Amino acid sequence: MGRQDPRTSSNLPEILSCLSALQTEEAELSNSLTELLNARDPILGSLNRLHSLGTHLQGLRFDTKLLLNKVSQTAQTAERVGGHVRSLDDEMGRVREAGEHVGQVMELKASLTSLQSSIGNQDWESATRYCARAMSQPIEVISGRFAEIAVPTSESHLPPLQTLQMAREALLSTFRQKFDEASRSRDSTTTSRFFKLFPEIGWEAEGLEAYASFVVDLVRIRAPASAKASSPLYYITSLTALFESIAMIVDQHQPVVEKYYGPGKMRSVVERLLQECDRVVRGIVNAWEEERSMKRKLTDITTNPPIPMFSPSTRKPSSYSNTEDAPVDPRDIDKILSELAGMIGRWRLFRKFIAESLKEDHPHFGEKSNAHPNPETVAFLDSLNASESHRMFEGLTTQYYVTLEVWYIRTSIDKAHRLSNLDVSQSPATTTTPDDVFYILKTVILRLLSTGSLSGVESTFQQLRDVMERDYITIIKKKLDDVYRTTSSSGSHVRAERLEKENRITFITLLNDLDISSSHLERLMRDLSGAQAITQQFIDEEQPMVKNFMIAFASVGTKLRSTLRVGVEQLFNQLMRPKLRTLIPDVYKDVSYVLDDDAYSAAEYQDVVRKRFIKSWESLVDVYRESFADDNYRIFFGLALDVVLRPWEKTVMGLKFTELGAIRFDRDLRSVTTFLSSQTAFGDAREKFIRLQQVSTLLNLDSEEDVDEFYNSSGILWKLSATEARGIVALKI
Numbered sequence: 001m002g003r004q005d006p007r008t009s010s011n012l013p014e015i016l017s018c019l020s021a022l023q024t025e026e027a028e029l030s031n032s033l034t035e036l037l038n039a040r041d042p043i044l045g046s047l048n049r050l051h052s053l054g055t056h057l058q059g060l061r062f063d064t065k066l067l068l069n070k071v072s073q074t075a076q077t078a079e080r081v082g083g084h085v086r087s088l089d090d091e092m093g094r095v096r097e098a099g100e101h102v103g104q105v106m107e108l109k110a111s112l113t114s115l116q117s118s119i120g121n122q123d124w125e126s127a128t129r130y131c132a133r134a135m136s137q138p139i140e141v142i143s144g145r146f147a148e149i150a151v152p153t154s155e156s157h158l159p160p161l162q163t164l165q166m167a168r169e170a171l172l173s174t175f176r177q178k179f180d181e182a183s184r185s186r187d188s189t190t191t192s193r194f195f196k197l198f199p200e201i202g203w204e205a206e207g208l209e210a211y212a213s214f215v216v217d218l219v220r221i222r223a224p225a226s227a228k229a230s231s232p233l234y235y236i237t238s239l240t241a242l243f244e245s246i247a248m249i250v251d252q253h254q255p256v257v258e259k260y261y262g263p264g265k266m267r268s269v270v271e272r273l274l275q276e277c278d279r280v281v282r283g284i285v286n287a288w289e290e291e292r293s294m295k296r297k298l299t300d301i302t303t304n305p306p307i308p309m310f311s312p313s314t315r316k317p318s319s320y321s322n323t324e325d326a327p328v329d330p331r332d333i334d335k336i337l338s339e340l341a342g343m344i345g346r347w348r349l350f351r352k353f354i355a356e357s358l359k360e361d362h363p364h365f366g367e368k369s370n371a372h373p374n375p376e377t378v379a380f381l382d383s384l385n386a387s388e389s390h391r392m393f394e395g396l397t398t399q400y401y402v403t404l405e406v407w408y409i410r411t412s413i414d415k416a417h418r419l420s421n422l423d424v425s426q427s428p429a430t431t432t433t434p435d436d437v438f439y440i441l442k443t444v445i446l447r448l449l450s451t452g453s454l455s456g457v458e459s460t461f462q463q464l465r466d467v468m469e470r471d472y473i474t475i476i477k478k479k480l481d482d483v484y485r486t487t488s489s490s491g492s493h494v495r496a497e498r499l500e501k502e503n504r505i506t507f508i509t510l511l512n513d514l515d516i517s518s519s520h521l522e523r524l525m526r527d528l529s530g531a532q533a534i535t536q537q538f539i540d541e542e543q544p545m546v547k548n549f550m551i552a553f554a555s556v557g558t559k560l561r562s563t564l565r566v567g568v569e570q571l572f573n574q575l576m577r578p579k580l581r582t583l584i585p586d587v588y589k590d591v592s593y594v595l596d597d598d599a600y601s602a603a604e605y606q607d608v609v610r611k612r613f614i615k616s617w618e619s620l621v622d623v624y625r626e627s628f629a630d631d632n633y634r635i636f637f638g639l640a641l642d643v644v645l646r647p648w649e650k651t652v653m654g655l656k657f658t659e660l661g662a663i664r665f666d667r668d669l670r671s672v673t674t675f676l677s678s679q680t681a682f683g684d685a686r687e688k689f690i691r692l693q694q695v696s697t698l699l700n701l702d703s704e705e706d707v708d709e710f711y712n713s714s715g716i717l718w719k720l721s722a723t724e725a726r727g728i729v730a731l732k733i
Contacts, residue, residue: 104141108134108160109151115167116156124178124197127171131201134164172203176210183214196260204261205268211257212272215249219276232335235288236342242280243350246273250357270354271383278388281347285392288343292336294400300328301403306410308471309417310478330411333404340401341447345537347393348452352539355381397456405444406463412440413471422509428629429505430512437472438520445528449546452537457546461553468556472517473563476510480567483507484574507571508627514564515629518557525554568635576636577643579620584647587612593661594733600660609668614675625679637680641688652695657732662699669696691719698728 006018111134118127134142141147143161151160158166175194182190191214198207219242228234250273254266289295304327384390416436423432441464448460483503534546587609595603624636657665669692676685694716701710707729711722720728 101141101144101146104137105144105147105150108137108142108147111137112151112156112160112163112167113153119167119170124171124174124194127167128197128200131164131167131171134160135168135202168201168203171201172198172206175203176206179210179214183217192256195256199261204265208257208261208265208268209272211253212269215253215269216272216276218249219245219273219280230291232339235284235291236339236346238284239281239343239346242277242284243346246277247350247353249273250354254357266357274384274387274389281389281392285343285396292339294336297328297333297336298400298403301333301407304328306407306414306471308410308414309475310482328407330408330415333408333411337401337404337408337447340396340404341451344393344397344401344451344453344456347389348537351384351390352452352537354384355539394453394455397451397453398459401451401453402456402459402463405448405460406467409440409444409464410467410471413437413467413475416440417475428512428627429509430516430629431509433476434513434517434520438517438524441468442524442528445524446531446533449528449531449533450537452533454538454542454545458549461549465553465556469559473514473556473559476514477563477567480507480510480570483510504571504575504623505627507567508624508632511564511567511571511632512627512629514560514567515632518560518564518631521554521557521560525550525557564632565635568632569639572636572639576620576624576640580640580643581647583613583616583620583644584651586616588651588655593655593657593665595658595660595664597660600664603664604667607671610671610675613672617676621679630681634680637685638688641676641685645688645692649691649695652692653727653731655731657699659703659732662696662732666696666700669693694718694720695728698725699732701729703732 006015006022009015009018111130115127115130115134118124118130142164143159148159151163152158156163175197179191179194181187182194195207195211198204198210250266250270253269257266257269258264416433419436420431420433423430423435444464448457451457483506529547529550534543538546591608592599621637621640625633628636652665669689673686673689673693676689679685697716698707698720701707707726708722711718711725718725
């Protein structure tokens with residue numbers, strides 16, 4: 001807080017207060033002055049020391065000026081000397097550069113002279129070496145003015161650049177001539193000798209072109225197929241010989257080409273080979289189409305499609321018992337398909353080999369990594385897919401193979417339906433249809449995979465799925481619908497019973513066919529997903545897509561299982577549901593759970609509920625147990641339990657129970673549950689009895705135990721509501 005101004009004081013206390021403050025301040029100032037005076041001696045000592053340093057600093061200043069003068073003179077001298085040294089370095093550099101230039105020109109002149117001499121002596125390796133040495137000189141040296149003056153001689157007066165180019169062209173002409181002569185005479189040593197000389201003098205493309213012509217000739221002179229054109233293996237053998245000869249050339253010659261020309265240089269040779277391949281394939285395919293009359297066969301199957309059973313078509317179906325009289329013999333189509341699949345598969349296998357040979361040059365290509373594939377490799381694969389051979393085999397796939405294969409399997413499925421017989425070797429009973437159809441289906445899919453055609457696999461699997469749903473599952477469903485639709489009620493009682501039994505067996509057999517078809521399909525897809533044909537015929541990028549197409553086709557299994565369940569429910573509703581509705585009322589007729597000791601002993605001895613239930617159940621269900629397949633019986637068994645349990649619960653809710661009666665009910669329930677569990681290999685029975693078991697638990701509670709407290713604290717996963725629990729306990733008397 002600041003001191004008050006005395007001039008503003010207006011009374012004695014304020015004046016005294018100001019006076020006291022001034023006295024205090026005066027005392028503080030006096031003390032400060034005393035402290036300063038006491039510290040004067042150290043300050044004077046410091047000032048004296050600083051003063052004594054002045055003389056020493058003056059001496060140092062004088063010495064520094066002398067040193068500065070000497071250093072400045074030395075620096076000026078060094079600058080003059082350094083300038084002269086740099087000038088000398090520049091001059092030496094120019095002299096050295098001139099010397100190198102002269103040396104290069106002399107090397108050029110010596111190389112050209114030796115080159116001319118070697119050409120004259122026909123020493124082609126030496127000529128190549130001297131030509132390469134001359135070409136190694138910088139272009140500015142070869143075309144420089146000094147070289148144009150110093151290099152020409154009286155024998156060769158042309159500028160060195162022109163002389164070198166003429167020598168290179170002369171060597172190229174000679175190498176081509178020698179290479180062609182050696183290739184015609186099949187002199188492998190001379191062929192290799194001149195082949196490796198081309199790139200050393202800058203004629204890499206020309207060398208590869210000559211080499212490509214050489215290997216194309218090797219393909220052209222291959223031995224023709226010895227079999228006749230009518231043989232089913234003639235065209236497959238011809239294509240195999242063609243592709244194997246090209247593959248062998250690529251495999252054997254690729255290391256040689258890449259050794260002298262560099263990695264990836266085999267592509268241009270392969271492109272020339274593919275051009276020759278296109279020419280040969282075109283002839284083979286055209287001859288095959290003409291020899292096999294494919295246009296006529298395609299027209300025949302188009303005008304004579306299979307007519308499935310129950311079809312409204314007015315055209316009379318072919319009699320497969322006499323295939324010679326049929327417009328189109330399926331056996332002929334089967335042979336054509338096998339031959340066609342073999343031809344397409346040979347091309348795909350060859351294509352895969354070429355693609356993998358390229359991947360060896362670029363290991364990152366095709367791997368799942370962030371590295372991008374080599375542009376040249378991608379371009380070559382695109383050109384391979386755009387080749388005429390690829391287009392022709394794709395055309396064979398779409399125009400002939402897919403169409404014929406779909407016709408063949410539809411015809412085979414229809415034949416299997418029409419010739420279906422009871423398979424006496426199977427238990428439970430099935431027909432021959434599932435085994436026949438899925439044997440043909442497996443054959444067709446294996447043949448399809450052997451083609452290696454991704455587009456063919458996709459298209460065929462889509463149509464196969466439609467065929468299986470339309471021509472197989474739908475036909476079986478129509479057979480099921482017709483079993484009881486055509487039943488006549490006229491006739492004697494014995495005849496009606498026999499007819500009902502026959503219809504029931506027929507219906508169950510068809511349901512078993514659906515069940516075994518589902519099993520066949522699952523096993524077929526499981527086996528084929530790891531088929532060797534997928535890894536052999538398809539490149540790595542295509543294999544996952546093929547498996548996805550197979551998974552999509554396997555959705556037929558869902559349609560099979562849904563049709564099967566609908567059929568079992570139809571049979572159950574028509575034959576079993578009406579009879580099962582009276583089972584529980586008949587079992588509990590005259591049964592009471594209001595028991596004393598004597599009544600309980602009598603009920604224990606008679607065991608009425610268990611005996612009546614087993615007798616009624618066996619009379620109704622056992623006949624189906626022997627006829628149904630396991631999975632079908634499981635569905636049927638579950639439907640039967642569902643129909644029985646609801647009336648059972650309703651009957652129990654209408655009874656009264658003593659303590660002994662509740663114990664008796666629990667024993668009856670457990671005995672029935674044990675019996676039903678023993679009837680099946682699956683554990684569905686006890687799960688369906690959970691509600692009744694909880695009813696029994698509540699009926700057997702102690703009378704003093706609170707039902708709500710037990711319901712909430714027992715830890716049981718209740719299927720009954722709390723209201724239902726209280727109603728059940730109220731049944732006790």
